Amino acid sequence: MYKTLAINRLRYRTLISSFVTTGKFDQAIQVFVKMTNSDCRVFGIDYNQLIGVFIRYSQFSIAENFYNAMVPQGFTLSSFTYSRFICGLCKVHNLLLIQKLLDDMYKLSVVPDLWAYNVYLGLLCSKNLADMALKILESMSEKGREPDVVSYTIVISGLFRIGMCDKAVQLWHSMSKKGITPDNKALRALVLGLCDTGKVELAYELTLGAMKNRINFSLTIYNALINGFCQVGRIDKAQSIKTFMKKNGCEPDLVTYNVLLNYCCNELMLDEALKLMKNMENSGIEPDHYSYNQLLKGLCKAHRVDKAYMLMINEIEPKGLSDVVSYNTIVKALCNTRRSKMGYNLFGEMIQKGILPDVVTFTILIEAFLREGNSVLANKLLDQMNQKGILLDRVLYTTILDHMCKNGNIDMAYNVFYDMVEQGIAHDVVCYNALINGLCKASRISEVMRLYEEMQSKNCHADEVTFKLVIGGLIRVKDLTMACSVWDHMMNRGFTLDKDVSDALLNAMLLKGTS
Template sequence: MYKALGKQRLIYRSRIASYVKAGLIDQAIQVFDEMSQSDCRMFSVDYNRFLGVLIKNRRFELSEYYYDSMNPRGFSLNSFTYSRFISGLCEVKNFELIFRLFDDMDRLGIVPDIWAFNIYMNLLCGVNLVDEALKVLRIMREEGRDPDVVSYTIIISGLFRVKRHDEAVQMWKIMIKEGINPDSKACRALVLGLCNIGKVDLAYELTVGDMRGKAEKLIDKMERSGIQPDSYSYNELLKGLCRAKRVDNAYVLLVNKMEAKGFVDVVSYNTIIKALCKAGRSKRAYKLLGEMGRKGIAPDMVTFTILIDAFLKEGNSILAKGLLDQMTKMSLFPSLALGLIKEKKLSLACGVWDQMMEKGFTLDSYSSETLINAINLKEVPEVTTAVFPVFLAYVSLIVGNAGMSPLTIVLMNGMCNGVKFRLLGHRICPPLA
């Protein structure tokens, strides 16, 4: 009889496994119910496997039901299944059940895996319950689960999020003291947090070294310890230095540190070029454009927009025109014009559009509609309603050539009734004969 029941148990397990493999979870649940109501003896492993399937498929209500029915029968989950259960519940923020699971584990002497602790702390920090997350960090140590770099990164980010900056820095120092090497994500959390509050020097010192060259030993020590900020962290440091009006320090960082590590890209140069232009050093910024070319880093639309805007504000139309010519060769003209419109720099956008038309560029439907919408929201010198017939002729021509949508036609009629026409006119299509 016992052999027969053992054989039947194997059949049940095989059927459940087949249904799960085929993705037929409801059928697997039915077979499990049959098994639990039969004369076959069940083991904790059956509940652990089954709840693992339910958790994986996000059947959390059913998971709770079977978990509750399991305990009176003397079964319990193992550490791995508890950890999976907690991690899944963190996704749906079911704090009530999470608390109950932790209480049950504490009563049974079971400790979750470190990744489950980390996921739970991340949830707590995400809803600004940082003090609770710190308690979990303490419990981890007490339960013999030493925090890893992920644990500390979560806590550091959470402390910065609630503006407890000093505690975040202290947590970083504790991590280093315990011999845990920060990875790129840990460096990023620290750099972002400190740069956002203007503490660029401290961010640099803790992750790279002292920017004034007074702590080369610190740099060597950190590199030996494996502290290696990634490209994103370095670019955030650049932004922080530029916001602090220390653009020369930012350039030194770019050349001496980032370049050697292969972290310099167009974003890095755009950050410094923008800061130089803002400081009235547009000629120095222009030289960096040449430097980018020599280093094989292609400028993008953002690069040209920054420089052209700066030179036009200074009244240096010669250099601005030269940059526009350079953009023509790179086919960046339409992107620049659209970018300027989105930044609400309408006069400059119209100037670029004029240059486009002189060089034979045509407007597609999207570009035309963007310009029309922008002008419709801007105050434009009024013209008389005598232009209305001509304006309708423009509409007919545009609809025929550019596929303008009916909504745009309504907007254009609204402008004409408004009457916003003078600025739009020749930029949409050539004058009619």
């Protein structure tokens, strides 16, 4: 009899697995119900297998229902099944059920495996709940599951993401005290987190400074530190790290050179930038689009536009590395130096060479021509954008709106303002400021106040320019009570009014007091 029951139980289990595998979940459930109503006694292992199969096929709601039916019968899941259940629920971000499972496990003195813990910690940190993840991590040892370097890396990275820099560093020290050797992923999390908050020296001290003879640092770590020191203006330190890495058998790559190149070009250290380009090529590393575009940017910033153009034509284009960014850089430099017609000619040249202009190209030229009062060419460019199917972005819309306001075409500016909404482009503070400026000049203060209130209702925070414009407009129409109210709001937001406007407001109040 026992042999017959065992065979029947095996048949039921095989049939259930077959139905689940083929997606026939209702049939699988029916077979299990039939099994429970038969002479075959159902054991905890049956629930474990059934729930495990549903978890494997991401049928978490069904798995939850069977779990809820199992517990009152005194059955429990194994640590393995619980752990797989938690991992599966992490995929669908079901934090409530995960917590319920953990509570049930702890009551039974069952602990998830390390994989499940790490997946759960990753989910919490991805939802900016790193403080909660930290508590879980700190309780793991008490529960009997020691966190590993992956656990610490996940939480350290999560803490940096939500700005808890000090906690992240403390956790790093805790990991070290436990004798856990950080791998390059952990080092990367620490270095990037500290560099993002400007604590580059600390990043250096905790890595190269503290462990330079104990760990082989990856190229990624070196590059992150070099980039961090460049960001805070310490090119000397960045260069010394480059020298150190070479001595330790880690050759700089394209990213290393591009980071240094970006710094040199931004700081107009163009001779050093050209030297870096030569060093790259001598090391067998070919400069890419980014490398050359940084050099073009540096030359244009140093008002050497002609040299930038010749470099693009004679060196970059023959290598097939000139792109829309290259042309935009030079077109912008020409427009900024009142050579918009030359920029327009270069625009035509890029099209002839098969390099398609983008919204940035059109924005540069349209802004330049509007500034110079050449609305004919500006409109022609807008028509070309339309023909090419290039949509206006917020920057270009704001440029056009600002131009209309400055020329007193407020009603047309309103049309542009509302067209942005129809195109799904949200107004930002710069856009509001442009329209408010135009309305203030036209003494349409009631509309200014409506926009000011609209900004607050749409959670678009006023900046110093907004407050200056609004208060200035209110002073001009002698609404000093409202001007003072806006000034109070401004100070509550941590802004200060510039001397000219504050003097004008105080003088107006004195005049009112003497009249």
